[in-house]
Amino acid sequence: MPTVAMQKVLICGSQENKEAIIKRLHELNIIELAEIQHQEETQKNEEWELAIAELSASILFLEKTAKIKKSFIDSFAPPKKNASKNTLIHAFKTSNWQDVIKKIKTIEGELANIRNLKSKLSADIVNLTPWQTLNISLDSIYNLQRSRVVFGDWTKKSRLAATQKLEEKKILFEIETVSALENKEYIAMVILKENEKEILEILNGNGFHLASLPYAKCRIKEELEKLRQALEEMAIDKKELGKEALSLSANIENLTFVYDYLLLKKQEKEAKEFANNTKRTYTISGWIKKKETEKLLKTLFEVSKEIDVIPVLPSENEIVPTAIENPPMFRPFELITKIFGVPGIKEVDPTQALSFFYILFFAICLSDAAYGIILAAASYYFLKKLTLSEGGKNLLLLLFWGGILSIAAGILTGSYFAINLDDLPKSGIKDALLYVKIIDPVKSPLTMLIASLVMGVIQNIWGLVVGMYWKIKQKEYLAGIFDFGLWIFFLLALVALLTANAIAPNFASLASYLSIAGAVMLVLTQGRNEPGLIKKAIGGILSLYRTTAFLGDTLSYSRLLALMMTTSIIGLVVNILAGLTATSIPIFGYVIMVVILVVGHLFNLVVSVLGAFVHSMRLQLVEFFGKFYEGSGRPFKPFGRETKYVLIE
Amino acid sequence: MDIGLGLAVAGAAITAFLGAVGSAWGIAIASEAAGGVLTEDPEKFGRVLVLLALPGTQGFYAFLGMFYVMLKINLLKGGMPLDLSTGIQLFFAALPVGVVGLFSAYYQGRASAAGILLLAKRPEEMGKAVILPAMVETYAVVGLLATILLVSGIKV
Numbered sequence: 074m075p076t077v078a079m080q081k082v083l084i085c086g087s088q089e090n091k092e093a094i095i096k097r098l099h100e101l102n103i104i105e106l107a108e109i110q111h112q113e114e115t116q117k118n119e120e121w122e123l124a125i126a127e128l129s130a131s132i133l134f135l136e137k138t139a140k141i142k143k144s145f146i147d148s149f150a151p152p153k154k155n156a157s158k159n160t161l162i163h164a165f166k167t168s169n170w171q172d173v174i175k176k177i178k179t180i181e182g183e184l185a186n187i188r189n190l191k192s193k194l195s196a197d198i199v200n201l202t203p204w205q206t207l208n209i210s211l212d213s214i215y216n217l218q219r220s221r222v223v224f225g226d227w228t229k230k231s232r233l234a235a236t237q238k239l240e241e242k243k244i245l246f247e248i249e250t251v252s253a254l255e256n257k258e259y260i261a262m263v264i265l266k267e268n269e270k271e272i273l274e275i276l277n278g279n280g281f282h283l284a285s286l287p288y289a290k291c292r293i294k295e296e297l298e299k300l301r302q303a304l305e306e307m308a309i310d311k312k313e314l315g316k317e318a319l320s321l322s323a324n325i326e327n328l329t330f331v332y333d334y335l336l337l338k339k340q341e342k343e344a345k346e347f348a349n350n351t352k353r354t355y356t357i358s359g360w361i362k363k364k365e366t367e368k369l370l371k372t373l374f375e376v377s378k379e380i381d382v383i384p385v386l387p388s389e390n391e392i393v394p395t396a397i398e399n400p401p402m403f404r405p406f407e408l409i410t411k412i413f414g415v416p417g418i419k420e421v422d423p424t425q426a427l428s429f430f431y432i433l434f435f436a437i438c439l440s441d442a443a444y445g446i447i448l449a450a451a452s453y454y455f456l457k458k459l460t461l462s463e464g465g466k467n468l469l470l471l472l473f474w475g476g477i478l479s480i481a482a483g484i485l486t487g488s489y490f491a492i493n494l495d496d497l498p499k500s501g502i503k504d505a506l507l508y509v510k511i512i513d514p515v516k517s518p519l520t521m522l523i524a525s526l527v528m529g530v531i532q533n534i535w536g537l538v539v540g541m542y543w544k545i546k547q548k549e550y551l552a553g554i555f556d557f558g559l560w561i562f563f564l565l566a567l568v569a570l571l572t573a574n575a576i577a578p579n580f581a582s583l584a585s586y587l588s589i590a591g592a593v594m595l596v597l598t599q600g601r602n603e604p605g606l607i608k609k610a611i612g613g614i615l616s617l618y619r620t621t622a623f624l625g626d627t628l629s630y631s632r633l634l635a636l637m638m639t640t641s642i643i644g645l646v647v648n649i650l651a652g653l654t655a656t657s658i659p660i661f662g663y664v665i666m667v668v669i670l671v672v673g674h675l676f677n678l679v680v681s682v683l684g685a686f687v688h689s690m691r692l693q694l695v696e697f698f699g700k701f702y703e704g705s706g707r708p709f710k711p712f713g714r715e716t717k718y719v720l721i722e
Numbered sequence: 723m724d725i726g727l728g729l730a731v732a733g734a735a736i737t738a739f740l741g742a743v744g745s746a747w748g749i750a751i752a753s754e755a756a757g758g759v760l761t762e763d764p765e766k767f768g769r770v771l772v773l774l775a776l777p778g779t780q781g782f783y784a785f786l787g788m789f790y791v792m793l794k795i796n797l798l799k800g801g802m803p804l805d806l807s808t809g810i811q812l813f814f815a816a817l818p819v820g821v822v823g824l825f826s827a828y829y830q831g832r833a834s835a836a837g838i839l840l841l842a843k844r845p846e847e848m849g850k851a852v853i854l855p856a857m858v859e860t861y862a863v864v865g866l867l868a869t870i871l872l873v874s875g876i877k878v
Contacts, residue, residue, distance in 0.1 A: 151765070412849030515793075518874050522867075632863045635783075638870065642786045649798065683772065684779060687856045688863075694853060 076415075076422050077396040079709070080363040081107070083383045085356045090377035095344050095357075097376050099337070102713030103369065104359040105394055106347040121339050128170070128332040131177045132325060132718075138315065139322035153460045153720040156330065161337070161719065164330035173324045180318050187307050187314075194307075197287075198300050203252045203259040204286060204293045211289045211296065221269055223262045223276070224251075224284045231280035232258060238275050244268050259284075329718035337714055344712060358385065360394050360709065395706030397422045405470035406431060413694050414704025421543040423702050427693045430532050434692055435475040437525075438636035438685035440514070441644065442483025443490040444678050449476030460720055475685065485511050486637070490674060491644025514637045515645075521634045529630030530568055532697055533623055537561045540701030555598040557701070563591030564623060592617060626696040632688050640681040647673030726804030727795060733813035734791040737820030737869070741784020744824035748777025748831025755835035759842040766841060769848055773837045776855045777830040780823035780862045787819035787869040794873055808878055815872035822865030830858040 082104070086094055098104055164170070204224070214222045227235070239246055247263040264272050276283075289296050348355040361369060370382040387393060395415040397407055399422070406428040416422050439445060452473035456466065487494045487510030494510065497503045514521040537557045544553030566587035573580040600612025647669065655666040698704065714721055752774035759770060791812055796802050804812070837851035 147768075408849070412853070518870050522871070629860070631867050632860065635863045635866045635870070638790075639779075639782065639786055639866075642789055643782060646785075646789055680775075680779070680782065683775070687776075687852055688859075690849075691853060691856050691860075695857075 076418070076420075076706070077398050078363040079360050079393050079396065080366055081358065081385050081387045081391075081393075082361055082366060082369070083356050083358045083385045084373070084380065085354065085383065086373075086377065086380040087354050088350070088352075090379060091345070091348065091355055092341075093376045094373060094380060095341050097373060098357075098712055099341055099344065099714055101369070101372060102711050103365050104361045104712055105710050106344060106357060106359045106712050107391075108347070121335055121342070124174075125332065125335050125339065127174050127178070128328055128335070131174050132328050132332065134177055134181060135318070135322045135325050135328070138318040139325065141325075151717075153716070153718060154326075154329075155460065155722055156719045157722045161330045161334040161721075164327045165334045168324070168327045168331065170324070170328055170331045173321055173328065176321060177318070180314050180321075184311065184314055187311050191304065191307055194300050194304050198297060198304075200284070201286070201293055201297050201300070203254060204284075205252075205297055207251050207261065207293050210292055211286060214286075215288060219266055220263055221266050223264060223273070224260070224286055225262075225276070225282050226257050226259045226284065227276075227279070227281045228256050229258065232260075235276055235279040235281060238279070239272065242271075242275075244272060246272065333716040333719045336716060340712075340715065359712070362396055362709075392707050393418050394709035396709035397424060399424050403428050405467040405474070408464060408467045408471065409690055409693055410704070411708070412690070413698060413702075415706040415708045417703060417705035419547065420703060420705065421539065421701070423539065423698065426535070426539045427697055430528075430535070430697065431689050431693055432471075432474050432478055433528075434633060434689035435471075435685045436478035436482040437528075437633050438688060439475065439479040439640060439681055440482040440486050440637045441488045441491060441640055441681075442480045444640070444674075444681065445476045445479030445481075445483055447476070447678060448479065448682060449473050452476060472682070472686075475682075484509055486514055486641075488641050488644075491641050491648060491677075493645070514634065515641055518634060518638065521637065522631055525630045525633040526627055528633065529627040529696070530564070532630075532692070533626055533700065534561055534564055536697050536700030537564070543701065551601075555601065559591065559594050559598060560619075563588065563595055563620075566591045567620075622699075626699065629696055630692065632692075636681070636684050636688055639684065640677065643677045643680070644674065647677060724801075724803050726806050726809030727801050729806070729809030730791060730795050730804060730812035730816070731797065731801075733816030734788040737791075737816045737818075737823075738784050738788035740820035741787070741823030741827070742781040744784075744827030745778045745781030747824075748780070748827035748829075748834070749774055751828070751831035752777060752834035752838060755838040759838055762842065766845065769841055769845070770838055772848075773834050773841065773851060773855065776834050776852070776859065777827045779859060780827035780830070783862055783866040784820045784823045787816055787866060787873075790870055790873050791816050794876070794878060802878065804878060808876065811876045812873065812878075815876060816869060818868040818872070819862075819865040822868075823862050826858055826862040826865070830855045830862070833858050 084094070098106075203226070236248070245265055245268070249261045249263070251259045251261055253259070262272075273283075286293070287296065291299075344357075347359075348357045366382065366384060373380045373382065395418065397410065397415060399407060403425050406424045409427060409431060410416075410422065410424045436445070439448070449472075452469045456469045456473065459465070461469070483489060484506075487506060489506075494503060494506055497506075512520060512524075537560055541553045541557035541561065544550075544557060566584060570581065570584040570588050573584045595616055596610070596613035598613065599616030600609035600614075603609045603612045650673065651666045651669040654669060655662045658665060756770045756774050759766060792798060794812065795804065833855040837854050840847060840851045840854075
């Protein structure tokens with residue numbers, strides 16, 4: 074399980090073939106381009122950047138207009154179409170994508186205008202509606218000689234207060250109530266111009282809201298009519314625009330092709346900036362899997378004869394990227410390793426070491442045969458149906474195998490849709506199912522807890538074994554034997570002591586001697602890197618505290634029991650609820666029962682799978698990796714085609 | 723007139739209540755962050771949903787704890803008579819999953835919100851975003867285990 078050997082190479086060629094070589098590298102997807110020190114002034118191709126952004130916006134807009142629904146699954150793994158590079162080039166060169174973008178931009182602009190105007194008109198209509206009974210032309214009130222008309226609204230209470238004040242001051246005024254709504258009165262007040270300031274002050278002080286009516290050469294009713302008409306026209310315009318947009322939606326596919334084409338172009342353009350140039354030649358350096366060096370030279374030779382690939386030594390501070398490779402069976406589990414971080418150059422790839430435990434724990438957490446079948450079938454279906462990225466495929470494969478193993482776990486725990494086997498009518502099948510059932514986690518949680526902890530102990534020690542193997546392989550014999558081997562011995566002795574105390578007291582004293590021997594050896598060796606005898610001794614004694622860490626790690630595996638019970642008890646509740654409705658509600662009871670069963674079990678399945686996935690992963694990342702793994706590597710990212718909509722054949 | 727049975731039911735009810743409230747709280751916190759992320763990029767809905775559903779498990783753990791007590795006292799078929807001491811035992815045994823659920827769901831909601839924000843900027847780091855809130859959930863699991871072991875140990 075070592076990582077793949079990497080090689081740094083220098084590609085040298087003549088300027089004439091630079092473009093073609095970069096294109097070929099892009100296709101090959103096997104070399105990670107290395108940054109160069111003195112970068113020439115990089116000029117961003119802003120035209121493309123802009124086109125890409127516009128295309129993306131246009132595609133989104135058209136998808137929205139055409140109401141292209143994306144399923145829930147799509148949001149995890151957006152589906153990609155298969156297309157050849159030539160199709161993309163064809164779409165870019167021959168289709169009228171620029172026109173389409175332009176048109177969409179105009180439509181979007183007009184739609185935005187309509188939205189703004191619409192909200193303004195609607196607001197005007199709301200403001201004018203209380204005044205529609207005012208039976209005068211609006212321009213007439215603006216041209217009065219000595220008087221003025223004030224419009225506004227107030228409550229009855231403020232009317233009383235205000236009029237009282239006005240009368241006290243002996244000011245002339247005349248009020249006409251235009252309309253009344255609940256507690257509000259909309260009024261027109263005729264006053265003399267010379268009193269205006271004083272009156273307005275009184276009104277404002279008493280809760281009067283001044284309204285400004287628009288200047289128009291018609292009555293308010295007519296003005297309202299005009300506004301409504303404008304709104305209607307706008308609705309028609311909007312419909313027209315919508316139709317136009319819809320007719321453009323036939324271009325979505327072409328736009329996605331052009332988008333991906335430009336994306337590829339951009340990547341190639343960026344790759345050129347990794348080249349060191351002279352007038353006639355260039356060099357590009359990068360990382361490649363050692364075994365692919367030959368292949369690289371050969372394929373590049375097909376492009377041009379004026380090319381060479383030279384293996385070089387990395388500079389001192391350069392970090393070698395890590396690529397991991399496992400047999401196909403273990404490949405899905407690389408997902409878990411990658412989530413934590415790929416191994417550094419001197420680390421072991423833990424993928425294979427964790428695979429068995431991961432899938433076992435997943436099955437224990439889900440532990441229902443029926444759920445296992447559904448999960449495996451669904452994963453298989455999506456694997457076949459969807460075009461997926463590497464990660465998506467691995468995820469589904471994990472779920473598929475998790476489902477398969479859950480069937481076994483479900484059979485052993487006698488769980489099928491959480492139905493209690495004892496309740497089944499007497500039959501040969503029942504007896505057979507009961508025969509293969511070995512434990513019921515709901516009835517005997519203690520046994521299951523112990524089983525979980527035992528699995529924890531096993532994986533803890535397994536982690537130490539992997540660590541020891543790797544240290545010894547790296548020829549760090551002392552570290553391998555003292556830091557891992559002794560701990561394995563000590564932990565095994567402690568486990569033996571515990572077991573002996575519980576079931577075979579005769580061996581207890583032997584086991585305790587072994588434990589003490591282990592502890593003494595740890596004290597003697599663990600402080601060996603400290604300077605001075607006293608520090609060595611202290612370091613050795615303190616190292617024994619690591620036992621508590623092992624204890625904590627082991628207890629953490631008790632979650633297996635908890636998750637196992639969650640699945641079965643929630644399933645049980647669903648069944649009980651369904652049973653209750655079937656018997657207590659006449660006629661429709663059975664319909665409701667079916668609904669409860671389907672929805673309830675589906676829900677339980679989703680929640681349980683999520684729990685099983687996350688918690689078994691955590692046990693690997695925290696408890697297992699903690700023993701021997703840092704994940705300090707930098708992942709190898711080869712220069713390849715990254716597209717959004719299309720999978721290039 | 724059976725105080726023991728009453729206490730056991732009370733413990734089960736309180737624990738279900740606390741856990742469910744905690745989950746609602748935690749999910750609400752995560753949803754606030756999710757809403758912000760979704761305004762920018764609605765296509766992340768599926769992945770965001772997974773993250774904001776994580777604090778939802780506490781409610782079910784508590785519910786499970788409640789149900790475990792119900793099974794213990796055979797409440798589905800009317801319940802069995804319990805003496806006062808057993809009732810008190812069951813009352814307290816039911817509590818860990820609910821009380822721990824309340825607080826852990828709240829904090830897991832915050833961790834989920836952080837994960838959602840992480841997802842907004844680095845959508846490819848879904849795995850790490852899920853692991854962070856899962857660390858908090860560990861202690862909800864501990865609470866559940868405590869309740870299960872305590873309840874299964876009580877003699878009725």
